[in-house]
Amino acid sequence: MxxxxxxxxxxxxxxxxxxxxxxxxxxxxxxxxxxxxMTLEEKIEMLHGNALFSSAGVKRLGIPELTCDDGPLGVREEIKRFDWNSANWTTDSATFLPNGSAIAATWNPAMANKYGVVLGEEANARKKIIMLAPAFNICRMPLCGRTYEYYSEDPFLNSQLAIQSVRGIQSQHVAACIKHFAANNQEVNRGEVNAIIDERALREIYLPAFKAGVQQGNAYTVMSAYNKLNGYWCSENDFLLNKVLKKEWGFKGIVISDWGGTHHTVAAANSGLDLEMGSSGPYDQWYFAKPLLAAVKAGEVSVKTIDDKVSRILWLMYHTSMSANHPKGSIATPVHSKAVYDIASESIVLLKNDAHLLPLKTSNIKSIAVIGDNATRTFALGGYGAGVKAKYEITALAGIKSRFGKTAEIKFAQGYKANYSASKTDAQNAGSDQPDQTLINEAVALAKTTDVAILCIGSNREYESEGHDRKNLSLPFGEQALVNAVSAANPNTIIVIMAGAPYDLNEIKKSNHTIVWSWFNGSEAGNALADVLKGVVNPSGRLPFTFPVSLKDSPASALNTYPGNNMTADYKEGILVGYRWYDTKNINPLYCFGYGLSYTNFTYTDLATNKKSYKPGDKIVVSVKIKNTGRTAGKETVQLYISKVNSSVLRPEKELKAFKKIMITPTEKSLVSMNISISDLAYFDDKLSKWVVEPGEYKVMAASSSKDIRQVTSFRISK
CATH class of the missing domain: 1.20.5 (Single alpha-helices involved in coiled-coils or other helix-helix interfaces)
Structure with a gap:
């Protein structure tokens, strides 16, 4: 049978x-x-923008325009065809989706898929063929202005999320555009900086998520980065675009330049760029317009090369806008709101709960002071880069009122002024980091009169923005002074931090007993936060990147390679990025990769592998038993790290190779099983230009975070 x-x-x-x-x-x-x-002229017309977010079709042959849109946070509002001003539509309100690091903090690929499906459905409703998402460059430098938009510091976590977000978007016959290929790890000088990265670090750290997005996610488009990589612009980098992406990985789709990120005609055309996009005309003067036509006629670019580019665009269209049974799409629906809520509620990280103040017991609380500009601020728009004209966005104050307002009196105080603008110069923003004593006094006076104070601080979309990096890790807007004053006034103060990247929380961690990390968490952010505070949701978010004690502890700062000298950033840390650096160098972080608390506790036992010895080509089956020893149902993210014992080459102290998030009820014990391919334990030998699995002993560690190792066992790999 x-x-x-x-x-x-x-x-x-x-x-x-x-x-x-x-x-x-x-x-x-x-x-x-x-x-x-097609005529040659018609082919060339298809290879460059004819407006801000479109390129030409061929009307006489029934080929429509190719339309695209930002972006990672949701389908942006409709803008005019030839400039960035609003088109003033009344029907372009969309769902605001949680930011990239929030999605990564769920440690749940199913949530990335959910995100992708919503984005794809809303793109269809707006007739967009390509969504310029997801963005998942490695978080090498915590100050990067787009850390909030990206995923994590780990290539494996990035890969698993990238695969599912791409599949989700493309399940709706909409093309995902994975970006920015490659090594766009800083916003300072991003349009000029030359990232010098050895091939091993490229292959092990910066390329795996792109490879997974192409080979396992089947991404239809890739966006080249602004920066140079090892001396060549990414938009004309033959190694990246031709050798690796198209030949090695078998990429079938199109490579799109970042807007204004093309620098030459012949070099870009011959090195793998397919479509030039930008922000302004005259469009017939762009590198891939009349100059490309002239280059073909002069024999500098072959007709075969042009045909390949056109073929790729048509292939993309036959899988999207010209596909059979193309979905109509939907926008800002209750189903989409539920998806946002699910992602947001799984992303919130409980950093500290020493006084067990959380979850808040409504029977004991009659008054709540909600303090901080972030309690009433929305995050769908702000700064440079893609935003969303959100149909609605539940603020923290609104969420808290909806969940606690029937049993407690809720009052608000602003606490600080977030008077920083991404469009202003440093001189114009001077003083924005200073506390406002009048507002602090008002907040303190309110906090003294209530049972609990919920202090909403952190960043916003102006302060964390595309186009610039932060200057340091300090909390902005004089928030630390507010925290100190309110905490002294009310011992039951809960610190809620809304931001997309690491900050200096040393003083808060030392002085405050209850800390919750939220994000720019989408249309349902306030409801998700309030439900975590109330205990309707048991927090299960885990940090997707390391919080350093000091900026000088992070590798790029420690080695003085950021932002670079003479427009060159030498990635001297090589493969030691994120927790790989901290663990290998024995540097204690403020909060480690994968960290997050719960309202319950979990124990790990009986870690085992299905065999003790493996050969190349085998799969390791790792099992471990997890028990919920508390009184509350909760989700635990079981993380498997691998370490090579006595490696013949430099290896990180440990590397994440598998993870699984599971729900366990009180007293229940669950057997968790995960597979790891032996090939995934290889390192890249840049002298031999190949992946090598070193024989010998390995350790496998079952962990609740990169520093919280619960169980260890070992196995061997034979030759």
Whole structure:
């Protein structure tokens, strides 16, 4: 019987593969037929923008324009065709999705998929073919202005999230555009800086999520980064675009330049760029417009190269706008709101709960002071880069009122002024880091009269913004003075930090007993936060990057490679990025990678591998038993780290190789099983230009965070 079932499944799989092969063959035949009918001029027209977010089709052949849109936080409001001003539509309100580091903090690929499906459905409702998302450059430097937009410091976590967000978007026949390829790890001098990275670090740290997004997610588009990589602009980097992306990884889609990120005609065309995009005309003067036509006629770029680019664009269209059974899409629906709530509530990280003040017991609380500009601030818009005209956004104050307002009196005090603008100069923003004593006095007076004070501080979309990096890790707007004063006035003070990147929390960690980390968490942010505070949701978020004690502890600062000298940033830390650096160098962080508390406790026992010795090509099956020893149901993220014992080459102290998030009820014990391929334990030998699995002893560690190792066992790999 089992044999019959297995045969049936195999036949079904073969049938599906065969049908897909036939479908692709039919598409390729159509593409070849269309290209034969096109003039060279028509082909060139398809390879550059004809407006801010579109490139030309060929009307006489039934090829529509190729339209795209920002971005990672949701489908942005409609802007005018030729400039960045609003088109003043009344029907373009959309769902505001949690930011990238919030999605990463869920440590749950299913949430990344949920995010992608919402983005794809809303893109269809707005007739957008390409969504310029997800963005998942490695968080190398905590000051980077786009850390909030990216995922994490770890290539494996990035990869698992990238695969699912791409699949989610493209399940709706909308193209995901994975970005920024590659090594766009700082905003300072991003348009000029030359990132010098050895091939091992590139292969092990900066490229894996892109590879996964292409090969496992089947991403239809890739955006080249602004910066140079090892001496060549990313938009004309033959190693990146031709050798690695298209030849090694088998990428079938198109490479799009970042806006204004193209620098030459011939070099870009021959090195793998397919579509030039930018922010202003005249469009017929762009590198891939009249100059490209001239280069083809002069024999500097072949017609075959042009045909390949056009073929890729048409392939993309036949899988999106010209696909059969194309979904109509939907926008700002209750289902989308529920998805945002689910992501947001799983992303919130409980950093400290020493006094067990959380979850708040409503029967004991009759008055709550909600303090801080972030309690009433919205985060869908602000700064440079993509925002969303949100249909609605629940603030922290609104969420707290909806969850606690029936049983407690809730009052608000602003506490500080967030008077910083991304569009202003440093001189114009001078003084924005100073506390406002009048507002502090008002907050203190209020806090003294209530049972609990919830202090909402952190950052905002102006302070963390594309186009600039922060100067330091300090909390902005004089917030520390507010924290100190309110905490002294009310011992039951809960610190809630809303931000997308690490900050200096040394004093807060030392002096405050209850700390919650939220994010720029989308349309349902306030409801999700309030439900965590109330205990309706048991927090399960885990930090996707390391919080250093001091900026000088982070590798780029310690080695003085940021922001670089003479427009060159030498990534001297190599593979030791994030927790790999801190663990290997024995530097204690403020909060480690993967850290997060719960309202319950979990124990780990019986860690085991299915064998004690493996050969190359094998899979390791790792199992561990997790028990919820508390009184509350909760989700635990089980993290598996691998360490090579007595490695012959430099290896990190440990590396994340698997993780799984599971819900466990009180007193329940769950057997968690995860697979790790032996090939995933390889290092890249840049002298031999190949991946090498070193034989010998390895340790596998089951952990609740990168520093909280619960169980250890070992295995061997034979030659």
């Amino acid at each position: 089992k044999y019959i079932i297995s045969c049936s499944v195999a036949l079904l799989l073969l049938s599906n593969v065969s049908a897909q092969t036939k479908k692709e063959a039919a598409i390729n035949a159509k593409i070849s037929s269309i290209i034969k009918k």
